[in-house]
Amino acid sequence: MDVELRHLRAFTSVARHRSFSRAAEELLITQPALSRTIAQLEGNLNVRLLDRSSRHVELTDTGAEFLAQAERVLATLDQALAVVSHRVTLRLGFSWLLPDPWAQQTVSRFEEKTGASVTLTRTDDPLHALRQRTIDIALVRGDIDAPRGARTVRLYDEPxxxxxxxxxxxxxxxxxxxxxxxxxxxxxxxxxxxxxxxxxxxxxxxxxxxxxxxxxxxxxxxxxxxxxxxxxxxxxxxxxxxxxxxxxxxxxxPSPVSLVHFPDAQRTLIRRFLEAAVQAGSQE
Structure with missing residues (x-):
């Protein structure tokens, strides 16, 4: 069976939230993409895991059993990753004055949940540093021309x-x-x-x-x-x-604040950082 970790993470998120829209927000993907991922999982397993209606999402009996096992697999994986995570560093580049309290909340939440650390790199041109791969994520302000192939996540607006x-x-x-x-x-x-x-x-x-x-x-x-x-x-x-x-x-x-990254760099670590960043940004 061709089941990937992304299938398990998508399924457990939907099951936890009982909502495709809220799960899509958590996973930082579109709702159609999430629906396709769940459909792929059910197709690969040849079972129905979720009952969907226009108002709610519920687990089938098989889905409830599968959820317990999927959560156990992901927990075991997280424990394995924790063994080496304290040696892992994510490099965040910025040009001046990291937003507060967003920066402190994001870094603290990310390091607490992953065990990895964030290295703060001050550079006059974060996008150039991103192109040179000397940083993993660039924090930028204002309307930007992102590098080709990069993805931009808009956090919030500053007056x-x-x-x-x-x-x-x-x-x-x-x-x-x-x-x-x-x-x-x-x-x-x-x-x-x-x-x-x-x-x-x-x-x-x-x-x-x-x-x-x-x-x-x-x-x-x-x-x-x-x-x-x-x-x-x-x-x-x-x-x-x-x-x-x-x-x-x-x-x-207002002046927009955004994070820019390449999707092929430290995918899991960047995804976890973006989760923390979006959550902190929603409180601004």
Whole structure:
């Protein structure tokens, strides 16, 4: 019988949740794909494991017996993996300021459930590092152009805030509207920034753009009063610089936070990390 671990994990998830939709969310796959996997399992075994209706999912008598054995097999496998998991490391790349408390919750939950560890790698261009396979997962902000063949999981959206020098006239206004950013010189991080001239349609873009290559250069350029900046609000909580001020920004579109990975790299470990990441992201 051609039964694979993915069949067992899919079946036990559906049986536990009594729902294809909730199981699909847990497994990070589509509901049609999950239905096909269960159908393959039942076809390979030549038995009916689940009774389905439009409102609920129930185990057949055979399905209940099979569930007990399938859970025992998966538990034994997890125990075997735990023997070596403490030597396994997942590399998470980021450009600046990991989101909080998402990062702490995700890493803690992942390490607790798998026994593996997470290595945090700060790099100016996480997507380049992902292409070079020096990291396993890239955390990125803003609209991105993912590498060919990579998969993107959108976690949640961060609100934006304006940043300026303590000597900037913007400090006296008290707030800034998204449509008025065009009238100010805008400092842009061209490598990993979330806001740039591409964020506005033609005719509404800032007339003056000051380019920098990383977050530190961006911050010091704003502090030197060369222009204003636009960043996710996490920067206000995490950035300590005596020469900058954070200004409320109204009407700004949110900045998406996503994870990018290649499906052929550490599949099981990445799947478990994504499960923890999505769960933590849903609480943001």
């Amino acid at each position: 934006r805030i304006a940043v300026c020098s303590e000597h900037c006239d913007l400090t006296r206004l008290g707030h800034l509207d998204w449509t008025d950013v065009q009238y100010w010189p805008l400092v842009v991080n061209t490598v990993s920034g979330t806001t740039g001239p591409w964020s506005w349609p033609e005719g509404r873009r800032p007339a003056q753009i000051i380019e920098t290559a990383n977050y530190d250069e961006w911050l010091e350029t704003v502090a030197a009063n060369r222009g204003i900046g636009i960043v996710p609000e996490v920067a206000q909580r995490r950035t300590q610089h005596p020469a900058v001020r954070f200004i409320p920004l109204t009407g700004a579109p």
